[in-house]
Amino acid sequence: MQLFGSTTSPFVRKVRVILALKQIEYRFENTIPWEDDSPVHQLNPLSKVPVLRDPGGQIWYDSALIADLLDTRYPEARLIPEDPELRLLDRQYQVLADGICDAGVLIFLERKRDPAQQNPAWIARQEKKIEKGIDALADRLENRAFLAAEKMTVADIAALCTLEWLDIRAGMGSWKAAHPKLADWVARHTAEAPFASTRPQA
Structure with missing residues (x-):
């Protein structure tokens, strides 16, 4: 493979x-x-x-x-719930995390252009998507350990990878001040081996 x-x-x-x-x-x-x-x-x-x-x-x-x-x-150690309703929830929160990431990537690429050619209004629109998306993740995790199920699923993995990428690679880590509980959730889980060994360099 x-x-x-x-x-x-x-x-x-x-x-x-x-x-x-x-x-x-x-x-x-x-x-x-x-x-x-x-x-x-x-x-x-x-x-x-x-x-x-x-x-x-x-x-x-x-x-x-x-x-x-x-x-x-490879159904051992399943990361997508078998229950149909939880499976849909997992997919929805994966879509949310990926959407946040898409907006972050667009900003990252836009900022690589010559400053005179950058579109501040367009960047602001992407930043709003990120802000609202992270608010939704934080709300969901306010009284829960994971986004979709009682254990880690693909949705959590997607969110963790996105949020750490925003902080490390994209220079968009300001969300942590507004959401300290979410920041703690990210720090705790990304310290584990599968995340630590794949962490991108700044």
Whole structure:
């Protein structure tokens, strides 16, 4: 099994954490999709990471789909609830976490442009999505240990990877002051081995 992606992508990290928690052996191919010679362009028509090549040679892309695939094929240590209602909740909060991340990535890329070409109103719109999304995560976790179930699921993994990426890579860690309980939740869980070993560099 091969996983193609960059060490800095929160979406790739989500899959790497899942693989680690399930103790699935794989080879990691560190590649930057922005580079013209990246194999990702041949593997995924959308030229996005993560991309997974399974033992049979089939190619899979999109972190949510890969998470579903891994939990289906490797049901030990399930990370997606079997109960239909909890499964829907897990998917909803994964969508929320991924949406926050999408907005953060868009800001990250926009700020790499020449300052004169940046669109402050557009950045502010993305920042509002992040703010409201994090508020929703904090509200959900106010009196709960996890987002969707009584144990960690893919939704929690997605949220943890997104929130730590915002802090470490994107320089958008101001949310921690407004949500100290959520910040403690992130710090506690990301100290565990599967997260610590995949933490992106600043």
